[in-house]
Amino acid sequence: MTPTPTSLAPHVLDRTRQLVEPALKDAVSRLQPQLAAIAEFHFGWADQHGQQLPNGGGKGVRSALAVLSAESVGAPSEVAVPGAVAVELVHNFSLLHDDIIDGDLQRRHRPAVWALFGQDKAIIAGDALHTLAFEVLLGWGFGGENALPPAASAISSSEAAACRTQGVFLASVRLASATAAMISGQICDMSFNDRLDVSLQESLDMEAQKTGALLGYAASVGAVLAEAPPEVVAGLERYGQQLGLAFQAADDLLGIWGNPEVTGKPAGNDLREKKKSLPVAYALAQGTAESAELGELLACETLDESQVERATGLIEQVGGRHWVQQAANDYLQASHDCLESVVLDAQAKAELAGLANFVVARDH
Amino acid sequence: MTPTPTSLAPHVLDRTRQLVEPALKDAVSRLQPQLAAIAEFHFGWADQHGQQLPNGGGKGVRSALAVLSAESVGAPSEVAVPGAVAVELVHNFSLLHDDIIDGDLQRRHRPAVWALFGQDKAIIAGDALHTLAFEVLLGWGFGGENALPPAASAISSSEAAACRTQGVFLASVRLASATAAMISGQICDMSFNDRLDVSLQESLDMEAQKTGALLGYAASVGAVLAEAPPEVVAGLERYGQQLGLAFQAADDLLGIWGNPEVTGKPAGNDLREKKKSLPVAYALAQGTAESAELGELLACETLDESQVERATGLIEQVGGRHWVQQAANDYLQASHDCLESVVLDAQAKAELAGLANFVVARDH
Numbered sequence: 001m002t003p004t005p006t007s008l009a010p011h012v013l014d015r016t017r018q019l020v021e022p023a024l025k026d027a028v029s030r031l032q033p034q035l036a037a038i039a040e041f042h043f044g045w046a047d048q049h050g051q052q053l054p055n056g057g058g059k060g061v062r063s064a065l066a067v068l069s070a071e072s073v074g075a076p077s078e079v080a081v082p083g084a085v086a087v088e089l090v091h092n093f094s095l096l097h098d099d100i101i102d103g104d105l106q107r108r109h110r111p112a113v114w115a116l117f118g119q120d121k122a123i124i125a126g127d128a129l130h131t132l133a134f135e136v137l138l139g140w141g142f143g144g145e146n147a148l149p150p151a152a153s154a155i156s157s158s159e160a161a162a163c164r165t166q167g168v169f170l171a172s173v174r175l176a177s178a179t180a181a182m183i184s185g186q187i188c189d190m191s192f193n194d195r196l197d198v199s200l201q202e203s204l205d206m207e208a209q210k211t212g213a214l215l216g217y218a219a220s221v222g223a224v225l226a227e228a229p230p231e232v233v234a235g236l237e238r239y240g241q242q243l244g245l246a247f248q249a250a251d252d253l254l255g256i257w258g259n260p261e262v263t264g265k266p267a268g269n270d271l272r273e274k275k276k277s278l279p280v281a282y283a284l285a286q287g288t289a290e291s292a293e294l295g296e297l298l299a300c301e302t303l304d305e306s307q308v309e310r311a312t313g314l315i316e317q318v319g320g321r322h323w324v325q326q327a328a329n330d331y332l333q334a335s336h337d338c339l340e341s342v343v344l345d346a347q348a349k350a351e352l353a354g355l356a357n358f359v360v361a362r363d364h
Numbered sequence: 365m366t367p368t369p370t371s372l373a374p375h376v377l378d379r380t381r382q383l384v385e386p387a388l389k390d391a392v393s394r395l396q397p398q399l400a401a402i403a404e405f406h407f408g409w410a411d412q413h414g415q416q417l418p419n420g421g422g423k424g425v426r427s428a429l430a431v432l433s434a435e436s437v438g439a440p441s442e443v444a445v446p447g448a449v450a451v452e453l454v455h456n457f458s459l460l461h462d463d464i465i466d467g468d469l470q471r472r473h474r475p476a477v478w479a480l481f482g483q484d485k486a487i488i489a490g491d492a493l494h495t496l497a498f499e500v501l502l503g504w505g506f507g508g509e510n511a512l513p514p515a516a517s518a519i520s521s522s523e524a525a526a527c528r529t530q531g532v533f534l535a536s537v538r539l540a541s542a543t544a545a546m547i548s549g550q551i552c553d554m555s556f557n558d559r560l561d562v563s564l565q566e567s568l569d570m571e572a573q574k575t576g577a578l579l580g581y582a583a584s585v586g587a588v589l590a591e592a593p594p595e596v597v598a599g600l601e602r603y604g605q606q607l608g609l610a611f612q613a614a615d616d617l618l619g620i621w622g623n624p625e626v627t628g629k630p631a632g633n634d635l636r637e638k639k640k641s642l643p644v645a646y647a648l649a650q651g652t653a654e655s656a657e658l659g660e661l662l663a664c665e666t667l668d669e670s671q672v673e674r675a676t677g678l679i680e681q682v683g684g685r686h687w688v689q690q691a692a693n694d695y696l697q698a699s700h701d702c703l704e705s706v707v708l709d710a711q712a713k714a715e716l717a718g719l720a721n722f723v724v725a726r727d728h
Contacts, residue, residue: 135537176499180496
């Protein structure tokens, strides 16, 4: 398969955001008003005074994956909406809590919620988005008094309504599993900060859980809601998992070598936080003099600028940067291969491939 | 209805704990090992070194309500187990996060998780229990590869297996709604700490959400899983909600007048934290000279011992203690009345009534 140009991706992201965002905003607006205001700030839809912002929001990669996965099995795009909303809510709950845990003051070039509203509010707002994900998804499949009615624009066709209950149930079971995996990955990541003996395999396993599981969910939930055959769902999920590993490898490179003006984080931020990201785990595992010196640096209580610079150089010398660049490419190729392993709609498949290229090639 | 003696309740709690706890422990043991260790400490099943403790765990009121609600509609006790496990997990996730938010150092006469393991671990462990609640409940209704198989001892009869999917789906939708209400109540409670104009109705509404919603869920989930008629489910839910208000009124009295040796919290703790609990909201709303003086005290940055004592006296003088005692009795009576409003198994009904009396009469 010839990799699709990444230039398609911004169009795809725009199109799918227009489909999903009204339902996501509708769900958030049903929260208790203080919780809604915090969430709307976090999503970039409003400033801290509740003033609406015109061009806020993340890229919506998870929404796009969800919608394309419905289209790839020939289902109407709208079928994916509850899954897309749920996965965005889980992703954003994890960002709210991870920013506290990592002590990150900024998110998407704006203050992190905990830094602006306080830790307590960030904890409870994260909890609210976590529950809301299940409320939206389960409510979609249930016509009772507790159902959150979908935004009128989001579900129109009766075809979409027909595949509700069974697909929603399965999508909910899978959401719980993927969220649990993400949380397991996060606790591993946290515990790695205090360790120097993290193996490359442990680092890869952690990233598969922390990032891969939810992207695998996003890339298959539209097909699940469309009640596609299990082998097709599995192929799409593997595509998302591989994409997640490619994305995380690229993100790990940015965490050390990224341009602060573009990433919005200080250069070498991951080293300062002693994250055992892939380049670090690779470098530590090489058993060279550079590996040993890197280990000594990372054993310090805190690292000053010159130590961060030295550690960065050591990782590069021992081949960590090159290896992770290669790994990102390999995972990207593997994600393309997964798309070829099952029968999918040609247009949606090309858009999924292009989205993978775009996500991995991003510089922020 | 003659109130049942509370002396039945310890036996009921023992019996239902024996049914539910193996499945709860089984679910927790499936967490990532570090998360499992934190949860096992929190539940009182192990010390911080992972050493098993013989007589740990809370009273298991929510488990008991869930099991009795199945029995009250003539279903096998085992039908309630996934709902009982899920409601205990949600309750305990909220305790982990609330202790951080309230700055409470102790829980059940032991260190709070955040105080022992750190805030970050308490945040992520709470998140893990939150997701696990949905994973357990949804997995029970789903025979696929992702299902968490119930502990062998918990579900034995084929009768129990027969009412799985539809009941589980509805129980999951309701769990999301009840959890969302609990979180809304918590953010209201937090915001009240900074306000002096909290009305009695606002305080009651907050307690209905923070405590009543999840107890209403617990008291009906067994009937939901047994696919009992909606009006019976609604009657049991109202019983649990009224019980929740009675419990919270009693808890508010303990928060001001409780014996520290019994409650495990300093006397007047709620006043020091400026909680707008029912006695405070009632006293502030009376418009007397005492109300005004209480308002001035609660406007101070911090309260010293003599100020806490003075505030306590003012609330009593203006009738706050008496009014809340009466309210607790009224809600307790209302919970009994709800049990009479629907047709229920006589034995289970008597046990539900006795449990309500026990919970409200508790002194710790």
